[in-house]
Amino acid sequence: MDLRIAVLGGDGIGPEVTAEAVKVLDAIGRRYGHEFTYITGPVGGTAIDMTGSALPADTMNIVLGSDAVLFGAVGGPKWDDPVAKVRPEDGILALRKGLGLYANLRPCKVYEQLIDTSPIRPERLVDVDFIIVRELTGGLYFGKPKRRWENSRGRRAVDTLAYSEKEIERVVRIGFELARDRRKRLHSLDKMNVMESSRLWREVATEVGIEYPDVELIHMLADNAAMQIITQPSIFDVIVAENMFGDILSDEAAVIGGSLGMLPSASISSLPPKNGRRRRGGKPALYEPIHGSAPDIAGKSLANPMASILSSAMLLRFSAGLNTEADAIEKAVDSVLSEGYRTLDISSGTDRPLTTTQVGDMIAGLVSS
Ligand code: IPM
Ligand code: MG
Helix, strand or coil: CEEEEEEEEECCCHHHHHHHHHHHHHHHHHHHCCEEEEEECCCCHHHHHHHCCCCCHHHHHHHHCCCEEEEEECCCHHHCCCCCCCCHHHHHHHHHHHCCCCEEEEEEECCHHHHHHCCCCHHHHCCCEEEEEEECCCHHHCEEEEEEEEECCEEEEEEECCCCHHHHHHHHHHHHHHHHCCCCEEEEEECCCCCHHHHHHHHHHHHHHCCCCCCEEEEEEHHHHHHHHHHCHHHCCEEEECHHHHHHHHHHHHHHCCCHHHCEEEEECCCCCCCCCCCCCCCCEEEEECCCCCHHHCCCCCCCCHHHHHHHHHHHHHHHCCHHHHHHHHHHHHHHHHCCCCCHHHCCCCCCCCCHHHHHHHHHHHHHC
16 A cells, blocks of 8 residues: 655654654555655744744645654744744644544553553553543634733733534544444543533533444543543543543543553544545544653653554554554554563663664564564
8 A cells, every 4th residue: 555644753752753653664564565655844843943833834735745644742942932923832733723633532551561650559450441532623722712912900811612513513423433332431521510611512412422322421520530530540431522621631541551652642533434444535634642742851762652653553544444554563562561671751760771763673673573
């Protein structure tokens, strides 16, 4: 299969981890006879420095001409001026919005090999395997008005949490569809005790639920969910939530497995066809680790490339229907962990951690043999 992949490394550790994902994809291409082409372009702070824009038109054109996007991370202290006109984060937000990627899938898996690195007691980690479906193109991130001003009484700022029923319906539906193929339980999060938008969210989720009688729908207040994710994470199968709730809770969910450096994500505008075929046409989906640019360790080859490598597995599965190849990557990551190889974030402190490149080499080696 021919696949054109836009590789946007971005800032900080982004380019380091996507380079390892490309290494692994190349190994997959050789082993299974696929032709993967990579086109790169600047995004985020790096792009601001070069062009003044966090998502230059040239980069967007590369993206629009591709079958899928492998994204690194954006942001860093250099661009953190709170009153700056452009921010690195604008790059990823514009991509999500511009590509219509309204559903962000963040699987939370606990690797048995890493149970010791988790901040949670091991007995609570038994059977933990859930996926967060985060709404990605609406809610607090995009609602208008969104601005800051100053008057005689001082400085003020506003963000808006707005949703239409259509926006809620389509993302909740993705949650139901995923749950149907898993353990058939969907937790829909909201703050209906406080917010109008949440009351609409709950109403629409209930309505969509009528079409999925085989899936158990549980409404849960988002703050309660934050607690349950820590105290009894195994109750969850699929969680669907508003953009900002999903952002916060997915970081929380990510560390129960031991490290933010392990978890991939897929941002999509529809689920792949069930017949395993590749979807043709339309805008590309985007795959990125859930971690950020980690400026403190950038350029030191200390970052864990597994989240990016696992994102490339999701890319093959969702954008190309290459399930065997995706399985091979996931299996290789599992084996590397089983053999005890660790980057700094998941090393227990006593052993000598491996570099980003060494871990990438090992995984690439395993998928090609
Ligand atoms: C994420 C990140 C982004 C977000 C930032 C970088 C804009 O935290 O993907 O979770 O808030 O969505
Ligand atoms: Mg986040």
